[in-house]
Amino acid sequence: MDHADINCEVLVIGAGPTGLMAANLLNRCGVDVRIVDLRAEQSRESRAFAVSARSLELFAALGLVDRLIERGAITSGIDFFVSGKWVGGLDYDRVEARDTPYRFILMVPQSETESVLIDSLGETGLAIDRGIEITGLAQDEDGVLATGKRADGSAVRIAARYVLGADGAHSIVRESLNLDFDGARYPQTFLLGDVQLDWPLDHGRFRIFMHGERIGLFFPLHGTGLSRVMTTDLRAGGGGDPVRPEPLPLDELQAAFAEATCQPVRLHDPVWLTRFRTHHRAVDRYRAGRVFVAGDAAHIHSPAGGQGMNTGLQDAANLAWKLAAVLRGNADDALLDSYESERLPVAREVLRFTDRLFAVAAGQSGWRAQLRDLLAPAILGPASGLAAVQSAAFRKFAQIDIAYPAGRTVAAGAGMRAPDAQLSRHRDLFDLLCGYRFHLLVLSREPLAANEARAMLDRFSTLRGTGVEPHLLTRQAGGLREGVDRIESGEVFDRYGVAAGDGRATILVRPDGYVAWRSDTLDIAAATDFLQRL
CATH class of the missing domain: 3.40.30.10 (Glutaredoxin)
Structure with missing residues (x-):
């Protein structure tokens, strides 16, 4: 490998939640890890906000769960409304899930999740190398050479034994590996805002509103101080880049959200406003030689179910200990193949699940949307009274029933998540x-x-x-x-x-x-x- 400006055992590209979690875990395993990011500073937006029980268990194993919970809002369920009327919901206080201590959804801005992980890295003396744009990767049997440039335009070369691409939906790592990223974009455009909200309802519950072709979502973040609202954009043609967000006027979001919820609403003091589209895609491989992908670089989903970030965090947890074992000589390189065999099927199932949720809730128009609104009370109302339905829904969203097949890292009869007791x-x-x-x-x-x-x-x-x-x-x-x-x-x-x-x-x-x-x-x-x- 040619001369490099930085040498390390593992280079993590991307300092979002997935990359930060991977860097934390590798660092705790004693791996010489470096993490770089194009952004000059950490994100301020709450792009991902729902932290599942399985992810909270991971934060707990690292001694970080209390820090995270202090920054978020505990939500005990989901309420469903049709044309402004409550028709049912999920009440996590009623679920049978004693095998996890986190029987709730934690609503916390992505920026706060990143802050917890950044602080944890800083406590060990590891900082993010910001303002570095990776432009290419070259690998041989000994390692990987990442080339790029700093914010001032100067070249940078980083040599690593292994590289993890956690650099998001527009991943340069994925592109450099020529990985297939099959899928498509959803036709709908969405309006989103992190705002203060005045309305007749309280600010403590996650709510989904259905009203014809309008879908509205309300996510509690900081009580009356900050909420996330989201709704479908019914402008002709939608417009805009299919992934990168566009500016959004506050009054347009307010009018659309009021129509979706059938409630009098006033939005003010916005922190973040955007118009965006989303995709559903997954790579065909998680590994190419000494380079791996994780998180949004490997899979992107609809926002339905809040599965994206949580899946990425578990990608990191699956891979880090395997890399550490190989680097310390405790396992051969073939152990790393189990990362793909275990996590790629999970990504595909999450993609299938979130795509189905999206199609039912937000993918309807015309008479199909009217039929959905007609049938929803008859389905959601009775289902809300069934404890088995409540428990099954919680466990699916919480990702606590995911299991891995028998193989190199799992013996026959094992592979399930270790439950609490x-x-x-x-x-x-x-x-x-x-x-x-x-x-x-x-x-x-x-x-x-x-x-x-x-x-x-x-x-x-x-x-x-x-x-x-x-x-x-x-x-x-x-x-x-x-x-x-x-x-x-x-x-x-x-x-x-x-x-x-x-x-x-x-x-x-x-x-x-x-x-x-x-x-x-x-x-x-x-x-x-x-x-x-x-």
């Missing part, structure tokens, strides 16, 4: 599954005698230096022993399928919170063997 009055399992590292859970529903517990803890010493943090979870006969996690509730055994009576299990959890391997016996040696093969 109550251990004691003041402690949950997620309090243990933190730090973005491997965790080994050794569970015994039958109380262990002191000598059994001591023997198991002694076997934990064989895991030193493997990067695995072991946990012995059992009720003890004859009092507590240091090193054993106290169990006051059988919930953790139920949730992890440990049989009643004398049931036992050994479970290996990956850094990204997915079960990699399990056995229905206490078998640390077999877990270690799987990890070594991994």
Whole structure:
């Protein structure tokens, strides 16, 4: 590789939420990572705003979830209106989802999400190299050379072992790899504003309004201080670039939103106003040699369901530990192929799901829109009263039921997300599954005698230096022993399928919170063997 101005193990291109999360995770794994971005400063707009339960679990594992929640608005459900009348909704206070502590949607501006991640990087001394435009990539068997220019026009060359392109919908990384980005743009144009809103309704609920060809959305951000409103643009021809946003007059947004909601509204003190279109597209590959793509560089969706940013954050979580393992010599390069095999099917399913939502809610016109408004009360009203429907909708939007197929990083019978469970009055399992590292859970529903517990803890010493943090979870006969996690509730055994009576299990959890391997016996040696093969 030719002489470079900057050398690193991993170069992350793009400092949006996906790139920032990847840089944080790689940094915590001890990887020499650099992150560059074309923008001179971080975004001020709330482009992405809904943070799902699965993403909140990731922030919790990094010790950052409280910082994020403090900056957002907790929303407990979604209300649906047709021609100004409430016809049903989702009430997350009623869902059956005790396997996550985050049974809500967190509405937080993307700028605040980025700030939390930027502050976390800064606390370790890692800063974003801003004002750098990457214009080309060249790779060989040893690494990647990224070329570009700084804001002053001077050339810059960055050499890295691997590159992650998290540089958004117009990704230069994706283009340089000649990846297919199949899909299409939606025909509708949308009007969007982050504004202060005066209206008869409160500011604490996420609301969707349907009124013929007009669709309106209200998202609470900062109480009465700031809200996001969005509606369809019915101008002839829509107009404008299909992706890049256009200016929008406030009075035009107010009139359109009032028509969609059938409410008297007054918008004022705007922070951000734009007219935009959106696409639905996904790449055909997540990897090309030593270069990877993630987030909007790999998949873009309709805003329906708030899935885009959350999918990107989970892309980063899936890839970072694998890159660290390969760079440290703990795994061969083939491990990195599992990033694509695990995450590309997820992106395609999210694309299918959000496309269907968009088609039903906002993709109708003429008599079809009138028929939707006629049928919606008859469907949404009864569905709102069914706990099973409420729970299924929450789990889908929260991304907590995504599972990975058996393969290099997942043994047969594993692959599901590791669920939370109550251990004691003041402690949950997620309090243990933190730090973005491997965790080994050794569970015994039958109380262990002191000598059994001591023997198991002694076997934990064989895991030193493997990067695995072991946990012995059992009720003890004859009092507590240091090193054993106290169990006051059988919930953790139920949730992890440990049989009643004398049931036992050994479970290996990956850094990204997915079960990699399990056995229905206490078998640390077999877990270690799987990890070594991994």
